[in-house]
Structure formats: structure tokens, C-alpha cells
Amino acid sequence: VDEAYKHYQEQFGDSPMAGNITPDQMQESFRVKLDDPQKYKVVATAFAGRDGVQSVQDQRSILDQLFELMNGMNAVAVYVMILMLVIALILIVNTVRVSAFSRRRETGIMRLVGASGFYIQAPFIMEAAVAGLIGGVLACAMLLGGRYFLIDGGLALQEKLNLINFIGWDAVLTKLPLVLAxxxxxxxxxxxxxxRKYLKV
Known part of the structure; x- marks a missing residue:
């Protein structure tokens, strides 16, 4: 009862009627936080109609809209990721082609003295790999900073949106090697x- 009264004061403390409600007037209630919020319908159905349960407020319509929005955002994020990967590949290929074209005289001399194709290609590949690794490190730093700013500190969405189970630090840290790779x-x-296609010497 005391906890229910506390929640009532937090939600309706600014209302003129809030001062007229005392803790003994509050009905007993339970607040349940699910590990998987998408299973709220199963829990609501299991408790509705039981003895001693007057009603189950699951805010179904609100949660349905929330999950639809989140699913839509996930789909958009996937499409944006694919688009960015394609653009990155195009930029990498064009950059390597320009670099190879600007050094065509040096690579031609290397070919004339008997250098193998891979020996000629190796500097370009290493240059692209190092640049990509630097980009991966920056991406990891942005991922860690974004996770901390959006969820823990700064906006502190973890405290404001209790219904959402945000991604944890363990999940973030396990993805960092994949990003670097x-x-x-x-x-x-x-x-x-x-x-292989454009380096002609």
C-alpha cells in the first residue's frame, strides 16, 4: 500500500486531488517488470480473472505501438547499415584504384624487375587494412560513448524508460572484436x- 501511494504521488503529485488521498485509501496493487516485455499478453491473460485480482492493466495498445515503432526502427537501421556498407565498399574500391593509378609507374618497374602480383598488391592491401582498422577503433569508441551517454549517463534512458530492456555492457563488449574484424x-x-581487376602494369 505504501509503495502504491508512493507511485501515486510520483504520477499525480501535481494534481489538486493528490493531497486528499491517504495511504490507507490506496488499494493493494502489484507492479511487475518483465524480462521480456513482449510477453506481457501471456502474463496478463494468466492473472486476469483470478481470485483477488480485480483487474490487470497491461496498457496493451500503448505497448503495441511502442513495439511497432521499435521494430520499424530496427528495420530502418538494418537498411541504413546495408546502404552504408555498400557505399563504404564503393569508396574503398575507388580509393584503391586511384592510388594504384597514381603509382602505376612504380608498380610497372616492380613488375619489370620480377616482383610477383601479390608483392605489388600487398602495400595497397595493407594501406586499406590499416585505414579500416583505424575506422573500426573509432567506431568502437563511438559505440562505447553512445552506450554510456544514451543509457547510463547523459540522457539516462535506462531510468526514464523502465519498460525497455536496453542492451547491456556485456553485449556491447562482445561486439567490439567483430567491429574491429x-x-x-x-x-x-x-x-x-x-x-586484381584494375591494377594493370
Whole structure:
């Protein structure tokens, strides 16, 4: 009862009627926070109609709209990610082609003295890989900073939006090696294929 009264004061403390309500006038109620909010319908159905349960307020319409919005945002994020990957690959290929074209005289001399194709391609591949690794490090830093600013500090969405289970630090940290690996390998592979096709010496 005391906790219900506390929640009532937090929600309706500015209302003129709030001062007329005392703790003994509050009905007993329970607030349940689900590990998986999408299963709220199952929980509401299980408790509705039981003895001693007057009603179950699941705010279904609000949550449905919230989950639809989140699913839509996830889909948009996936499309944006794919688009950015394609653009990044195009930029990498064009950059490597320009670099190879500007050094065509040096690579031609290397070919004339008997250097293998991979030996000629290696500097371009390493250059692309190092640049990609630097980008991966910056992406990891932005990911860590964004996680802290948006969820823990700064906006503190974890405290403001209790219904949402935000991604934890363990999940973020496990993704960092993947980000670094993609940042290292994707430019190197793109440079390799670009050079095989366009490096003419």
C-alpha cells in the first residue's frame, strides 16, 4: 500500500486531488517488470480473472505501438547499415584504384624487375587494412560513448524508460572484436579484388 501511494504521488503529485488521498485509501496493487516485455499478453491473460485480482492493466495498445515503432526502427537501421556498407565498399574500391593509378609507374618497374602480383598488391592491401582498422577503433569508441551517454549517463534512458530492456555492457563488449574484424578485413578484401581487376602494369 505504501509503495502504491508512493507511485501515486510520483504520477499525480501535481494534481489538486493528490493531497486528499491517504495511504490507507490506496488499494493493494502489484507492479511487475518483465524480462521480456513482449510477453506481457501471456502474463496478463494468466492473472486476469483470478481470485483477488480485480483487474490487470497491461496498457496493451500503448505497448503495441511502442513495439511497432521499435521494430520499424530496427528495420530502418538494418537498411541504413546495408546502404552504408555498400557505399563504404564503393569508396574503398575507388580509393584503391586511384592510388594504384597514381603509382602505376612504380608498380610497372616492380613488375619489370620480377616482383610477383601479390608483392605489388600487398602495400595497397595493407594501406586499406590499416585505414579500416583505424575506422573500426573509432567506431568502437563511438559505440562505447553512445552506450554510456544514451543509457547510463547523459540522457539516462535506462531510468526514464523502465519498460525497455536496453542492451547491456556485456553485449556491447562482445561486439567490439567483430567491429574491429570487419573494419580490418572488409577494406583488405575489397582492395584485393579491386587490384586484381584494375591494377594493370
Amino acid at each position: 570487419i573494419g580490418l578485413l572488409m577494406p583488405a578484401v575489397a582492395a584485393l579484388f579491386a587490384l
